Amino acid sequence: MEQVRLGTSGMKVSRICLGMMSYGDPAVRAWALEEDAAEPIVRRAVESGVTFFDTANGYSNGVSEEITGRLLPKLFAERDDYVLATKVWMPMGPGPNDRGLSRKHVMASIDASLRRLGTDYVDLYQIHRWDYETPIEETMEALHDVVKSGKARYIGASSMYAWQFAKAQHVAEMRGWTKFVSMQNHYNLVYREEEREMNPLCADQGVGLLPWSPLARGLLAGNRERGGERKTVRSRNDAFGDNLYTEADFDVVDAVRGVAKERGVPPAQVALAWLLDRPAVTAPIVGATKLTHIEDAVAAETLKLDEKEVVRLEAPYHPHPVRGHS
Numbered sequence: 001m002e003q004v005r006l007g008t009s010g011m012k013v014s015r016i017c018l019g020m021m022s023y024g025d026p027a028v029r030a031w032a033l034e035e036d037a038a039e040p041i042v043r044r045a046v047e048s049g050v051t052f053f054d055t056a057n058g059y060s061n062g063v064s065e066e067i068t069g070r071l072l073p074k075l076f077a078e079r080d081d082y083v084l085a086t087k088v089w090m091p092m093g094p095g096p097n098d099r100g101l102s103r104k105h106v107m108a109s110i111d112a113s114l115r116r117l118g119t120d121y122v123d124l125y126q127i128h129r130w131d132y133e134t135p136i137e138e139t140m141e142a143l144h145d146v147v148k149s150g151k152a153r154y155i156g157a158s159s160m161y162a163w164q165f166a167k168a169q170h171v172a173e174m175r176g177w178t179k180f181v182s183m184q185n186h187y188n189l190v191y192r193e194e195e196r197e198m199n200p201l202c203a204d205q206g207v208g209l210l211p212w213s214p215l216a217r218g219l220l221a222g223n224r225e226r227g228g229e230r231k232t233v234r235s236r237n238d239a240f241g242d243n244l245y246t247e248a249d250f251d252v253v254d255a256v257r258g259v260a261k262e263r264g265v266p267p268a269q270v271a272l273a274w275l276l277d278r279p280a281v282t283a284p285i286v287g288a289t290k291l292t293h294i295e296d297a298v299a300a301e302t303l304k305l306d307e308k309e310v311v312r313l314e315a316p317y318h319p320h321p322v323r324g325h326s
Contacts, residue, residue, distance in 0.1 A: 001049025001301060006083075006282050008206030009154055009181040011123065013052040013083050015276060016297045017210060017283040018045045020053055020068045024060025032060055033289055035067045039074075041288050046075045048298045052083045054184075054210070054285050056128060057113050058090025069117035079119060086113050087158065089128035101131035106142040110151050125152035126184060129326060130160040136168050137175070144177035156182035156210070159325045162197035169205070180207060184285065186324030187211035187278075189220055189256065189271050189313060190249040193320055199280060208282035211275060213324075215286075219245055219253060220271040221296075226250045244323050251316035259309050265299070266292075272300035274313055 003012040022031065023038035033041070053072065055064045065086060076082050088109040091099040099105060110125065125146055131139065143155045157165055157180045165183065172179045183202050187194045188211065202209055215221045226247060253267075260267040275284050286297045305313070 001051075001298065003049075003051065004282060005208075006124075006154070007181045007202075007208030007280075009208070011083065011154060011181075013283055014050045015283050015301050016045075016050055017052040017054050017085075017285045018042065018050050018294075019212070019285040019287040020055035020064050021059045022287040022289050023067045023071075024064040028060045028063070031289060032064075035070065038067060039071055041291060041294060042071050043075055044291050044294045045288065046082075048294060050294075050298075051081065052085070052283055054085040054124075055117075056087035056090065056126075057092055057109055057116075058087070058128065062092070062112070062116050065113055065116035069119065073118070083123045084117065084119065085124035085126060085156070086117065086122050087126040087128040088113070089131065100134055101127055101139040101142075102134045103138050103142040106139065106146065110146050114151060121151050121153060123153045124156050124182065125154070126156040126158055126182070128158050130164050136164075136171055140168060140172045140177050141175070144172070144175075147178045154178075154181045156180050156184060158184040158212070159186050161322075161325065162201050165198065166201060182208045182210050182282070184210040184212055186213055186244070187275070187281075188214050188216045189274055190216045190245055190252045190317070191320055191323065192314075192317055193322060199278070203280035207280070209278075209280045210282060211284045213244070214275050214284035215268055215271055216245055216249070219249065220256055221266070221268040222253075222257075246318075246320075248318045251318065252313070255313050255316050259305070259312060263303075265303065266296050268293075268296040269300045269303050270305070270309075270313070272297060273303035273305055274310065276300060277305065277310075 001014045006013050024032040026032050055068045097104050146152045155178055169179050185194050185198055256267045256270050260270045288294050
């Protein structure tokens with residue numbers, strides 16, 4: 001698998017990032033795999049050339065980080081052989097300081113994440129969302145101190161408005177603090193609102209895009225049908241995903257299925273191939289609960305769509321309200 005620079009940073013990552021949210025506590029997320037079931041899937045990803053892994057402290061209340069921290073050392077000879085990313089912002093307890101992006105929570109969270117991950121540092125420390133209650137100056141200085149302490153190599157951000165991201169970068173630049181090198185945003189064939197402002201901003205500024213839900217919570221892979229039929233455990237237990245997409249999005253799904261049928265490949269490969277070829281996209285974050293999910297993601301890296309196919313895939317798009325920022 002090709003290894004590319006994350007934005008204009010010096011760090012290289014695989015073109016597919018394995019999302020570790022799929023591994024955790026089934027009592028928290030019904031579709032989450034426990035460690036024994038997750039290991040062969042993560043192993044297949046590593047054997048296929050994946051070196052980039054993304055988790056968060058809030059996934060299964062920290063269990064995802066614990067599983068990630070035990071599996072990766074089994075599969076790589078050295079810590080520097082892989083790139084490890086995690087996030088901060090989500091509630092981690094009942095207290096008023098157990099969430100958000102205050103200096104207090106950021107500093108406590110990085111230490112707690114490192115303990116669960118069993119490592120001295122993460123390669124990419126990301127803010128999971130925007131904190132409307134904390135001054136961005138406080139957050140950016142805290143993140144800068146995390147980097148300078150050696151607990152993180154780089155910092156990244158996730159879904160927010162373009163003006164917010166620009167403000168954060170401006171504050172960091174003016175103060176001589178560490179700037180974000182990546183943006184993990186909601187972006188796929190059925191949700192392309194990020195193409196209006198965020199994606200062009202990141203392309204202009206050399207910030208790498210790490211799209212989450214590249215298959216629209218499985219919609220583009222066929223886990224849902226028109227009329228409400230749900231085919232998988234996840235699609236039947238994903239209230240967040242239910243709020244992101246609509247019946248009109250099946251027009252895009254139909255186009256994906258049409259191109260996939262002509263190509264003789266699964267729809268997931270077509271949808272991921274389209275995304276991998278978008279400007280500034282470094283590595284889609286792919287969740288995998290089956291070995292075939294890894295195989296589709298790997299195959300998508302070398303699947304090249306022609307101009308007519310791209311037009312067919314993009315033509316049925318319906319504009320959406322902004323979704324995924326909270």
